[in-house]
Amino acid sequence: MADGRPKWLDNKIRGILLDISGVLYNSGQGGGTVIPGSVDAVQRLKSSGLNVRFCTNETQCTREELVAKLNKFGYKLLSSELFAPAPATRFILEKRNLRPHLLIHPGGRPDFDGINCNDPNCVVIGDAAQEFYYENMNKAFRALLEMKDPILFSMGYGKYYKTDGELVLDVGPFTKALEYACDVKAEIVGKPSKTFFMTALEAMGVSTEEALMIGDDILNDVGGAQACGIRGVQVRTGKFRISDENHPTVKPDAFVDNLAQAVDLILKYNT
Amino acid sequence: MADGRPKWLDNKIRGILLDISGVLYNSGQGGGTVIPGSVDAVQRLKSSGLNVRFCTNETQCTREELVAKLNKFGYKLLSSELFAPAPATRFILEKRNLRPHLLIHPGGRPDFDGINCNDPNCVVIGDAAQEFYYENMNKAFRALLEMKDPILFSMGYGKYYKTDGELVLDVGPFTKALEYACDVKAEIVGKPSKTFFMTALEAMGVSTEEALMIGDDILNDVGGAQACGIRGVQVRTGKFRISDENHPTVKPDAFVDNLAQAVDLILKYNT
Numbered sequence: 001m002a003d004g005r006p007k008w009l010d011n012k013i014r015g016i017l018l019d020i021s022g023v024l025y026n027s028g029q030g031g032g033t034v035i036p037g038s039v040d041a042v043q044r045l046k047s048s049g050l051n052v053r054f055c056t057n058e059t060q061c062t063r064e065e066l067v068a069k070l071n072k073f074g075y076k077l078l079s080s081e082l083f084a085p086a087p088a089t090r091f092i093l094e095k096r097n098l099r100p101h102l103l104i105h106p107g108g109r110p111d112f113d114g115i116n117c118n119d120p121n122c123v124v125i126g127d128a129a130q131e132f133y134y135e136n137m138n139k140a141f142r143a144l145l146e147m148k149d150p151i152l153f154s155m156g157y158g159k160y161y162k163t164d165g166e167l168v169l170d171v172g173p174f175t176k177a178l179e180y181a182c183d184v185k186a187e188i189v190g191k192p193s194k195t196f197f198m199t200a201l202e203a204m205g206v207s208t209e210e211a212l213m214i215g216d217d218i219l220n221d222v223g224g225a226q227a228c229g230i231r232g233v234q235v236r237t238g239k240f241r242i243s244d245e246n247h248p249t250v251k252p253d254a255f256v257d258n259l260a261q262a263v264d265l266i267l268k269y270n271t
Numbered sequence: 272m273a274d275g276r277p278k279w280l281d282n283k284i285r286g287i288l289l290d291i292s293g294v295l296y297n298s299g300q301g302g303g304t305v306i307p308g309s310v311d312a313v314q315r316l317k318s319s320g321l322n323v324r325f326c327t328n329e330t331q332c333t334r335e336e337l338v339a340k341l342n343k344f345g346y347k348l349l350s351s352e353l354f355a356p357a358p359a360t361r362f363i364l365e366k367r368n369l370r371p372h373l374l375i376h377p378g379g380r381p382d383f384d385g386i387n388c389n390d391p392n393c394v395v396i397g398d399a400a401q402e403f404y405y406e407n408m409n410k411a412f413r414a415l416l417e418m419k420d421p422i423l424f425s426m427g428y429g430k431y432y433k434t435d436g437e438l439v440l441d442v443g444p445f446t447k448a449l450e451y452a453c454d455v456k457a458e459i460v461g462k463p464s465k466t467f468f469m470t471a472l473e474a475m476g477v478s479t480e481e482a483l484m485i486g487d488d489i490l491n492d493v494g495g496a497q498a499c500g501i502r503g504v505q506v507r508t509g510k511f512r513i514s515d516e517n518h519p520t521v522k523p524d525a526f527v528d529n530l531a532q533a534v535d536l537i538l539k540y541n542t
Binding site for chain 2: 129130131132133134135137138141142145159160166167168169172173174176177178179180181183248
């Protein structure tokens with residue numbers, strides 16, 4: 001570290017995974033607000049020749065809508081660069097010939113268009129927000145209880161996130177509720193599932209040692225990546241809370257104020 | 272067993288704890304429906320000189336309203352015979368000088384009348400049913416997250432119950448959701464908490480070896496009682512499901528078709 005290089009940049013990075021909500025923008029009414037410096041930071045990463053992919057647990061809109069929303073802020077994302085739980089779940093449903101009962105946000109419904117939902121033999125839960133009302137929870141619960149071998153897919157496992165400046169419950173707590181009610185363990189699709197991270201790395205053709213994840217969710221972004229052997233960097237934007245600096249189980253490889261600061265350090269020392 | 276006495280009646284019983292919903296009546300619109308034979312069975316138990324108390328996790332109405340509702344069916348319950356979570360929770364709040372954020376059913380609100388709910392330093396969750404909508408869950412979540420030392424009281428921990436002939440989620444799954452979101456462990460008031468069972472036994476002046484619990488909830492009635500050293504009998508009414516006969520963790524001391532059958536056996540063999 002004679003040259004000032006931080007320890008987390010000792011090994012050369014070839015591919016970077018970026019979380020979206022809380023790193024590129026803050027969600028909210030009217031499309032949310034961009035996080036200052038992040039548009040330029042992504043551009044600088046890409047221009048430097050580094051591989052970049054975007055890993056999100058967003059399921060309230062389709063992948064195409066999310067890309068369009070981000071590009072309005074000036075990002076130049078391609079659909080193929082974005083990894084989200086709904087297309088991955090759809091792939092699993094089709095491969096295993098499953099018929100889901102969907103407890104998801106209406107905005108994410110088109111990602112499941114054409115899937116047979118009659119006589120369901122699994123439940124798919126996503127960040128349904130307002131759709132998490134009592135009778136909807138009961139319907140998913142009864143669907144599971146009626147299955148001989150209940151299968152529950154959870155698109156993410158996050159505890160909470162920030163929207164319109166306020167913390168709100170993510171899909172994870174409602175997944176826990178169904179797991180407890182029905183004595184079933186959910187199969188997680190999305191972060192922090194190892195399969196999800198590895199799919200994104202494979203698309204870049206980089207190994208876990210050559211990769212870095214940057215996110216605002218200490219458990220699902222940072223902890224999830226670290227569990228795969230990928231370095232995890234925690235930004236102090238989005239849902240970050242002071243208490244994350246002393247998290248009981250996850251110790252990020254680094255804390256940075258925001259994506260721009262992370263990129264400054266990467267471009268300076270990743271040589 | 273030469274006289275046909277079942278093993279669970281080998282030791283003499285002096286006190287009996289009865290669950291209410293699913294044992295005395297099935298809840299539902301217009302006050303629900305009585306379970307055939309149960310009114311007579313309770314009367315026969317009391318006439319035989321046995322101590323009887325009623326242990327419920329009901330929090331959708333006040334204790335007095337529940338007594339009145341049951342007595343319409345012909346039961347002759349007294350408020351003092353009925354143990355319910357709300358009065359017990361109120362006692363704890365007052366003793367520990369706590370100000371609750373209440374996530375409960377409006378029907379149970381009068382049990383907390385006069386309690387200071389400003390600037391809450393704990394959350395109390397009950398079987399809130401329709402009140403378990405997203406924004407209400409978010410309010411309880413944020414209240415906990417803002418506390419330096421979050422305290423969550425859960426009035427019961429049941430997974431589901433039957434109402435209007437349909438299974439619906441009980442408080443337990445929603446408690447699990449908040450526990451997960453906030454990294455907190457709920458203090459359970461009501462079944463299956465040991466304190467709750469022991470308070471009812473103390474009121475009768477009987478020991479755990481002399482007591483028997485009869486209920487339709489294999490985990491909270493039967494398993495909860497057994498964890499205290501009290502015999503637990505499972506009825507095949509209420510929320511009973513065939514799969515309970517092969518429950519992975521709880522083995523009831525006996526299965527009976529209904530309360531009337533349990534009382535027939537008790538009165539015949541408890542000599």
